[in-house]
Amino acid sequence: MTKRVLLTAGLVFAFAAFGFGQNQNTTQNAPPEGTQVTKRETSSVVHPKNAPIKVTSGVIENAQKKLNDAGYNSGPVDGILGPQTRAALRKYQGDQKLAQTGRLDQKTLAALNVGGVNELAAAPADLGRGGKAIGHDVKEGHPVGAAKAAETGAKNFGKKVGQGTESLAVKTKDKVGSGISTVGRKITGAGETTQNAGENTTNENTDKNQGATNNQPDTNQQPQK
16 A cells, blocks of 8 residues: 555655656746746746637627617627627626626626627636746745635636536526517417307207297297197
């Protein structure tokens, strides 16, 4: 058991030493890709940037539908982020107390509850960026900066996962509600058809009974002499 632990520790230190050696070949003060310098001392401290969310034409279409349904005229639902859609976004963002960028940024996507799949897809990149920042800050001798980088990366990851999950839940709820409404309309329509058929049958039977009654002889009539 002790040999296994020592072997594992040796492998970890070997890989760490190899990674440190590889890092020494890079530019000393250049921050890793996906990070930005937040403080400069004798060496740099970096924090992870928020990973971007890919906005596809499908996401734009969903946003346009939501905007139009909410009374913001975003124009035709064509999946194109044109001038009219941007204007509608700015108006919506202003009403929601968001930065009026005219773009489908993370906060706007969350407010509209669209792009959930894309947010979830972008979330792992935040952990990767956080890991890069941690490694850089540790190498530069900034453990406090590394701890903050870890917190920032985890925070960005958590926000995307939370907002993406909520967006998908709302989308599923809307679909289920729409499906139930459709079924309800069909049932109501079938009920009305059945009721009308029943009323027509009742009226026909009433007419037949009345006709039969009129054709019966009058038993009280006296025979002619």
